[in-house]
Amino acid sequence: MTTRLLLLTPARTASLRRAVFDDGDPLDEGGAARARAAAGRLVRPEAVVGSGSVRCAQTARLLGLGDLRAVPELAGLDAGRWRGRAVDEVGAAEPEALGRWLADPEAAAPGGESVADVCARVGRWLRALADEEAGRVTAVVEPDVVRAAAVHATGAPLSAFWRLDVEPLTVTELSGRAGRWNLRVGRPLAAVTAEER
Template structure:
């Protein structure tokens, strides 16, 4: 009998960039986000293997949650916004509304110097395909983009649905499955049962 795989995706607490509605600039958690992450420590299963996106806010969230043994996984990085990095959505929309509009509506269009939604979805799907069956719980502290891509893959949804998925900070999304078929439990706030 094939054993079930479980991946618990945890989104990071708020960062300064998120509060500004800006593309991630690699900055740290804001003080309120860090406090919320510390308050949620102990809410994840003990003894789980832990991986983390390479961003500062994901690493800081993992540490605040008490997940010190996390290994960084580049394939779980958030979407690369290229030259838009650090700029707000309003700034990019004012400077290049056509490019932003296409990137947000056409999954194969790349951000200038960055990547497309389709590329992120494919990258995360490859990673999920490599999760060993029966290897126990795996906690992944990842960017909301990675959670969106994982849910797209699990549900068999088209990449065009990517931006229709809202992923709140400091929430848990669980994928469980076997034989390449996943079930999804969405968006439980950390610290709740």
């Protein structure tokens, strides 16, 4: 059986607009309106899982997917003490640490985690999901999780992580069978819903 996984990124928040390390804020008005406008267009999956963030949970509800089940392996990248701070602010105060974190996949954010950590835990989850033959699964996840899943699915080096741009309220599709994943990247939600009707 083929497992079809839709990785859906949440709608925008004020932090995202200001380039702030995620601080758990809710969707802004524009993000909520876009999610509501797309409600009811996705085929109901067998399971709805995702990151435990406020914006992922809100996006799932506004899209009509109901309450998602938070999966620890699908949490967004932990920025440690940088959480809630603007990227520019961190770059001005700790340029070496930020530069190292962005350039070296093994370097962790202070008190947080590295790209390698995120890729490893998302990879473990994908391997377990493939073994389950789960059918159709929708995961509302942070962009970091989409990047990690793409790196895992393609076998790309960890250095590719920051080279993948992931927009809000888009779908990245993985289909898996026998331990192998195929990747379809970044289709707008409207394109996915039109094909599934």
